[in-house]
Amino acid sequence: MRLPAGTVIAVDGPAAAGKGTLARRLAAELGLPYLDTGLLYRAVGRRVLDRGIDPQDARVAEAEARALTPEDLARGDLRGSLADMAASKVAAIPAVRAALLDFQRRFGAAQGAVLDGRDIGTVVFPEAQVKLFITASVAERARRRFLELTGRGVAADPAQVEAEIRDRDAQDANRPVAPTRRAPDAFEIDTTELNADETFHAALAFIRKKLDSA
Numbered sequence: 001m002r003l004p005a006g007t008v009i010a011v012d013g014p015a016a017a018g019k020g021t022l023a024r025r026l027a028a029e030l031g032l033p034y035l036d037t038g039l040l041y042r043a044v045g046r047r048v049l050d051r052g053i054d055p056q057d058a059r060v061a062e063a064e065a066r067a068l069t070p071e072d073l074a075r076g077d078l079r080g081s082l083a084d085m086a087a088s089k090v091a092a093i094p095a096v097r098a099a100l101l102d103f104q105r106r107f108g109a110a111q112g113a114v115l116d117g118r119d120i121g122t123v124v125f126p127e128a129q130v131k132l133f134i135t136a137s138v139a140e141r142a143r144r145r146f147l148e149l150t151g152r153g154v155a156a157d158p159a160q161v162e163a164e165i166r167d168r169d170a171q172d173a174n175r176p177v178a179p180t181r182r183a184p185d186a187f188e189i190d191t192t193e194l195n196a197d198e199t200f201h202a203a204l205a206f207i208r209k210k211l212d213s214a
């Protein structure tokens with residue numbers, strides 16, 4: 001598929017719905033750069049934890065967001081329940097979001113991109129040519145996260161994994177700034193009953209239709 005220069009594809013949705021898998025595959029298929037914006041919030045959360053400070057501390061979290069380096073994004077400890085919750089907490093702080101906004105916009109504007117997150121289609125790129133909103137039931141997302149953790153050799157308790165997903169959903173969807181929302185013009189794919197291949201093909205069919213009619 002030939003894309004117009006600078007095409008931005010926004011992939012939003014709650015935790016563990018399959019955004020990352022889909023966004024990475026779309027980027028490879030379409031020859032676009034890919035940015036996992038959750039990683040930015042994870043790295044900020046980690047830097048705050050490294051200082052022994054509560055991730056809800058707005059002043060420290062903003063300073064760490066402004067000091068973020070590419071090396072922070074390559075850390076091996078950005079996944080797991082501590083990093084998940086710290087990311088979600090710093091992500092609720094308006095000054096942290098503001099500090100990370102420019103980087104995301106510059107990344108996407110340079111040559112187009114696929115970006116996944118919570119607010120890409122609503123705040124970061126409200127003008128994105130393509131917006132996808134990826135969801136799945138809480139039980140299915142918890143099942144996937146549990147398999148991902150145990151697959152990496154991390155001990156996990158299914159009930160606790162589900163409780164943490166619910167907590168993070170509530171925190172990300174109910175915060176006043178840039179909450180997880182489907183943009184009115186986003187195409188929603190519920191992946192509860194779909195595998196990664198089916199999700200990818202549904203997304204690709206939508207992108208084709210959308211760009212053909214543009």
Ligand code: DC
Pocket residue numbers: 015016037038039041042084087088091092116117118119120168172
């Ligand atoms: O996508 P993820 O689970 O890696 O994101 C980690 C946290 O970062 C998530 O709980 C909410 C926050 N986040 C956000 O607020 N906005 C984004 N664009 C991406 C992530």
